[in-house]
Amino acid sequence: MLYSSEEAEPLTLEFRDVKTGAVRKALKVRAKTVEAVTWRHGAPAVAVTSSTTSKSDGLTEAKTTTTATLYGADGGELAKVPSYERGTLLDGYRVEKADDTLRLTPVDGGPSRAVTCTGTVASCTYDAEAGTADASVAHAPLISGDYYPGFLNASDYQTEPEQITLNELATGKQVWSTADAKIPKGVELDDKGHPESEEKRILRIADGKVLVGWKAGSSLSSGSWIHAWYDLKSGALLTSYKGAQEVLFSPSGDLAARDVVKFEDFPGTAVWQTADGKQLWEQQDGEHALDPVRFTADGSVLYGETDDKSATNTGIAVDTRTKKVLAKNLPEENIPSVNTATGYGYVGTGAGLFVFAPA
Numbered sequence: 001m002l003y004s005s006e007e008a009e010p011l012t013l014e015f016r017d018v019k020t021g022a023v024r025k026a027l028k029v030r031a032k033t034v035e036a037v038t039w040r041h042g043a044p045a046v047a048v049t050s051s052t053t054s055k056s057d058g059l060t061e062a063k064t065t066t067t068a069t070l071y072g073a074d075g076g077e078l079a080k081v082p083s084y085e086r087g088t089l090l091d092g093y094r095v096e097k098a099d100d101t102l103r104l105t106p107v108d109g110g111p112s113r114a115v116t117c118t119g120t121v122a123s124c125t126y127d128a129e130a131g132t133a134d135a136s137v138a139h140a141p142l143i144s145g146d147y148y149p150g151f152l153n154a155s156d157y158q159t160e161p162e163q164i165t166l167n168e169l170a171t172g173k174q175v176w177s178t179a180d181a182k183i184p185k186g187v188e189l190d191d192k193g194h195p196e197s198e199e200k201r202i203l204r205i206a207d208g209k210v211l212v213g214w215k216a217g218s219s220l221s222s223g224s225w226i227h228a229w230y231d232l233k234s235g236a237l238l239t240s241y242k243g244a245q246e247v248l249f250s251p252s253g254d255l256a257a258r259d260v261v262k263f264e265d266f267p268g269t270a271v272w273q274t275a276d277g278k279q280l281w282e283q284q285d286g287e288h289a290l291d292p293v294r295f296t297a298d299g300s301v302l303y304g305e306t307d308d309k310s311a312t313n314t315g316i317a318v319d320t321r322t323k324k325v326l327a328k329n330l331p332e333e334n335i336p337s338v339n340t341a342t343g344y345g346y347v348g349t350g351a352g353l354f355v356f357a358p359a
Contacts, residue, residue, distance in 0.1 A: 102114070121157060138201065163177055212228050268283030316330060
């Protein structure tokens with residue numbers, strides 16, 4: 001949320017050139033909230049909301065409705081969304097819960113798509129903060145580029161393993177499924193040849209490939225995960241390697257950082273290349289545990305927070321390739337955010353907004 005008020009207030013929205021800071025367009029609006037959202041393929045946009053209230057006629061209750069107007073990065077109006085609720089816009093689609101499905105409806109017109117969850121008492125949920133669709137034990141990005149997921153046997157009452165499908169947003173056609181995917185080496189199997197654990201998640205979709213995380217052991221074990229790249233067109237398994245459940249990706253998706261437990265009660269971070277699973281480094285015993293927060297746009301720097309109890313400020317920046325500390329004692333609120341679409345970093349302080357070039 002960029003701005004919020006109990007009542008609509010007059011605001012001026014400035015759309016600036018990221019390189020020069022020059023104002024490219026200024027809009028005067030009245031708004032209760034201004035929310036950062038995304039348009040097609042993750043393009044940045046803002047949703048400006050206003051509300052109207054219909055008075056009671058003596059029988060019906062007074063009713064307040066909220067409308068969101070979407071603006072693109074250039075300040076141009078993209079669409080209006082009536083009956084808007086916060087956190088229900090993703091890549092230009094309205095996300096709505098409908099019985100046991102999630103419905104995706106483009107706000108600028110076009111056919112809607114249903115994220116289905118089959119199975120007894122099955123239900124899909126949407127995590128707006130993470131942007132994921134979640135079934136019983138399977139998870140996937142709700143929208144990733146041109147694709148959206150579906151879930152089969154998504155219930156604790158099923159006898160068949162839970163599976164994830166990928167479908168085209170344009171046509172609704174299913175193009176891939178974990179049910180047809182070759183199970184990678186390192187995943188333990190039961191006597192039927194199914195993975196011991198049904199837990200799996202789609203991590204990335206890029207360049208015609210999908211990266212899937214499979215839990216290596218049983219559902220009851222903490223265990224490790226196996227990450228596997230598949231070709232979407234042929235379904236072929238391209239490569240696999242040991243991964244982790246919780247992963248922070250660089251904006252390009254080429255690098256990832258994860259929490260690890262190498263020593264007793266010692267959580268730390270490891271960084272690796274997602275294309276081949278090659279590990280660049282991991283923390284060692286005696287180091288302050290690093291909780292990764294975000295990468296810079298080019299992936300050269302990893303920002304995080306350490307568990308250094310002696311430090312007032314625990315923000316830190318390290319070289320992604322070498323683990324060399326580039327800056328420390330950063331206030332947590334001053335760790336730069338990164339805009340994925342443009343690659344620019346930015347920090348907002350009481351002194352103003354500061355923007356940094358990608359490299």
